[in-house]
Amino acid sequence: MTEEEFTEFYRHSVRRLTGQLYVVTGDLHEAQDVVQEAFVRAWGHRRGLDRELAPEAWVRTVAGRLAISRWRRARTAARAWRRHGETPEVDGPDPASVDLARALRQLTERQRLCAALFYVCDLPVDRIAAETGLAPGTVKAHLSRARAALARQLDHPTELREHSDDLH
Template identity: 70%
Template sequence: MTEEEFTAWYGQSVRRLTGQLFVMTGDFHEAQDVVQEAFVRAWGARRKLDGELGPDAWIRTVAWRLAVSRWRRVLGGHRAWRRRSDPVAVEGPDPYLVDLGAALRRLPPRQRQCAALFYVCDVPVGAIAAETGLSEGTVKTHLSRARALLARHLDDPERSSREDRHV
């Protein structure tokens, strides 16, 4: 990939990939950070990006791995970061998206990753398996379980919240 091609690809895909990682991680600032870091790493590997999975999958995979590494290293710091807030006047999000985001954040990380790739990013099961290193059967299992949990959380958020506290 040439410098011009990389620049054009970055301009076309950075917002979309950040949105996808936001859905996968549940933290917009974290998604921005890991996507930017993945693009920095992609710059150094740009001649190899036209591989089997494609450059977007490469960025998603690297960004997801960066996010998981950060969670493992700085779990306590991550909680503090999420509590931090900058006063910014913006229009509130669509209530459905808030409910969906909250429901996705309740899923275990692998189920959330598979659900986000399949339902938000429109990545087929085979490509999810290749991107995550899971078998297709495992991806389907994660999707099935994610659907069941999402349905429960979205049907009655109050009930599922009470059930989560008692588990």
């Protein structure tokens, strides 16, 4: 089957196969996924599809088997979860963490990267410069700007300045 023939085959059968698998799975997204995966596999076997009497049946069979495999995996996973009991409830993030995450998103990508490497990974400026390909002075500038922006947004300037002495 040539690329053009396969494209035509796909065009004429994808909706029909998706509808058929939707009836089997009861889930449109699952049906779309398994049909697409089956077509991907058919693409790899398209030369052999020439010899098939019904390439659509081949794709339908593969899609059906994929759907059954996914169903079995989901069923096994559900059993495993039930065996381990209920999951413990986890408290959501505290308001300060939410504020910090929001403030970090306001930083530029480089400021956020430099701040994370310095404050979270506890790397010195020279190491940050080596890892990012920035000059040490540029890293210091990004850290300074990040601290200033975070201080303005979080209104806690003293907490952020504690580490500023480490820059020098």
